[in-house]
Amino acid sequence: TKRLPPSPLKLPIIGNIYLAGSLPHRSFQSLSKRYGEVMLLHFGSKPVVVASSANAAREIMKNQDLIFASRPRLSFIDRFFYGGRDVAFAAYGDSWRKGRSMCVLHLFSSKRVQSFRPIRDEETSLMIEKIKRSSPSVVNLSEMFMSLTNDVVSRAVLGRTYGGDDDGEKNFNQILKKIVEILQSYNVGDFVAWLGWINRVNGVEAQVEKIFEMTDEFMEALLREYRDKKSSGDAVVNFADALLELQGESKDSDPVEDDVIKALILDTFAAGTDTTFTALEWTMAELIRNPRTMKLLQKEVREVARNKNGIDINEDDLEKMPYLKAVSKESLRLHPPLPLALPRELNQDTNLLGYDIPRGALVLVNCWAISRDPLLWENPNEFRPERFFDSSIDYKGLHFEMVPFGAGRRGCPGIAFAMSMYELAVSRLVKEFDFGLPNGVREEDLDMTEAPGFVVHKKSPLLVVTTPRAY
Numbered sequence: 001t002k003r004l005p006p007s008p009l010k011l012p013i014i015g016n017i018y019l020a021g022s023l024p025h026r027s028f029q030s031l032s033k034r035y036g037e038v039m040l041l042h043f044g045s046k047p048v049v050v051a052s053s054a055n056a057a058r059e060i061m062k063n064q065d066l067i068f069a070s071r072p073r074l075s076f077i078d079r080f081f082y083g084g085r086d087v088a089f090a091a092y093g094d095s096w097r098k099g100r101s102m103c104v105l106h107l108f109s110s111k112r113v114q115s116f117r118p119i120r121d122e123e124t125s126l127m128i129e130k131i132k133r134s135s136p137s138v139v140n141l142s143e144m145f146m147s148l149t150n151d152v153v154s155r156a157v158l159g160r161t162y163g164g165d166d167d168g169e170k171n172f173n174q175i176l177k178k179i180v181e182i183l184q185s186y187n188v189g190d191f192v193a194w195l196g197w198i199n200r201v202n203g204v205e206a207q208v209e210k211i212f213e214m215t216d217e218f219m220e221a222l223l224r225e226y227r228d229k230k231s232s233g234d235a236v237v238n239f240a241d242a243l244l245e246l247q248g249e250s251k252d253s254d255p256v257e258d259d260v261i262k263a264l265i266l267d268t269f270a271a272g273t274d275t276t277f278t279a280l281e282w283t284m285a286e287l288i289r290n291p292r293t294m295k296l297l298q299k300e301v302r303e304v305a306r307n308k309n310g311i312d313i314n315e316d317d318l319e320k321m322p323y324l325k326a327v328s329k330e331s332l333r334l335h336p337p338l339p340l341a342l343p344r345e346l347n348q349d350t351n352l353l354g355y356d357i358p359r360g361a362l363v364l365v366n367c368w369a370i371s372r373d374p375l376l377w378e379n380p381n382e383f384r385p386e387r388f389f390d391s392s393i394d395y396k397g398l399h400f401e402m403v404p405f406g407a408g409r410r411g412c413p414g415i416a417f418a419m420s421m422y423e424l425a426v427s428r429l430v431k432e433f434d435f436g437l438p439n440g441v442r443e444e445d446l447d448m449t450e451a452p453g454f455v456v457h458k459k460s461p462l463l464v465v466t467t468p469r470a471y
């Protein structure tokens with residue numbers, strides 16, 4: 001009697017895994033043209049619902065948000081995040097609620113985001129100086145953005161950067177790179193239990209264990225260092241300090257355990273650095289590929305700068321840059337860094353746009369397909385920031401025509417944190433430099449191929465030739 005969503009043909013044992021391909025957001029978009037805005041796939045025996053329309057996203061992330069508020073348990077993620085004791089990958093429940101409110105209060109509130117302003121300012125200036133020193137040779141902008149986002153998150157969360165030569169084996173950035181690499185793939189054993197042996201035999205499981213041990217060792221050392229510092233009476237300045245302070249206050253009643261602190265710190269790096277760096281990378285690539293848009297943005301930013309009599313633009317000036325706001329929306333529309341958001345899991349049977357969906361199904365919202373839906377967007381594959389001039393649509397989770405940060409209870413709490421870093425970096429870059437491509441590559445031929453992964457980067461790094469702009 002159940003009315004299930006339409007499904008493509010399943011193969012024995014693996015189900016529809018073969019249909020995901022290396023860029024699942026694109027494969028699922030093509031499938032949705034045939035099977036509809038809500039379709040049911042099977043990864044092994046696990047039912048997977050894929051939602052590809054604004055209506056379906058509104059149901060999942062707003063109207064039935066509570067029912068769709070959990071996350072699936074995936075084994076690699078579980079290992080790195082201390083059995084789901086973080087926020088981003090935790091099942092819905094008290095532990096998630098408590099973790100999320102600690103993060104919101106001590107990292108994501110507008111007061112906290114504002115307090116990190118000097119960090120963003122200094123790190124962006126450092127990046128600009130580094131690029132100036134390299135000019136006019138070829139600059140790897142992707143690498144610059146990776147360092148910028150890592151260093152800003154690291155200073156806000158840990159109070160310092162990790163990754164200098166003196167950190168040796170404990171180079172946290174290297175550890176993070178390895179974690180992100182592993183998280184870019186999934187463990188087939190999560191879906192087809194009897195294929196679990198594959199990752200045992202090919203060494204991936206052993207690698208996960210080794211990287212986890214390195215991470216935990218680093219985290220243990222970090223907590224020791226912070227406890228020593230605290231006993232010497234230093235004031236709370238960063239997220240790690242704040243968490244340890246909360247632990248001290250909550251000793252008897254509802255203790256904040258060390259594993260929770262470690263998982264929350266890791267979360268901010270895993271959810272916050274790669275995503276923001278990718279957003280910057282795609283934006284600059286689109287601007288370089290569209291010289292007319294680049295010129296209009298440069299004109300806006302440089303005009304604001306000229307009125308400041310030599311003082312550099314700061315975050316207050318961003319409000320005077322409507323074209324920059326339109327460029328950021330357009331870039332996140334075309335290139336949401338997490339095209340399938342983060343997976344949700346259904347915690348009771350429900351009905352979604354007329355279809356029965358079973359409890360326990362994994363749910364993927366194809367943000368990428370939604371924000372390129374021709375029924376919602378005119379010429380959806382074109383980069384045209386002007387489309388936002390007479391539209392109130394934005395990315396904050398209230399308009400389901402584009403949901404690059406998700407929405408609802410599980411929506412991204414780091415929007416302000418990310419976008420303040422992003423907007424300052426883009427505005428200062430386009431103010432300071434003119435951009436060209438190396439080896440005579442024409443702007444329109446810039447390689448925009450996507451690399452596989454949860455977070456979808458440009459496949460090739462963004463290499464540019466920068467010319468500092470004289471004032």
Ligand code: HEM
Binds near residue numbers: 267404412
């Ligand atoms: C351009 C940058 C970013 C993008 C595109 C992005 C996107 C997303 C998306 C799509 C989700 C899942 C939403 C859902 O399930 O509805 C998410 C969750 C999350 N993001 Fe972000 N994010 C970004 C930056 C950040 C930053 C800078 C941080 C922290 C420093 C952060 C922390 C988190 C956390 C903790 C969650 C999990 C929330 C939960 O499950 O309760 N994100 N993000």
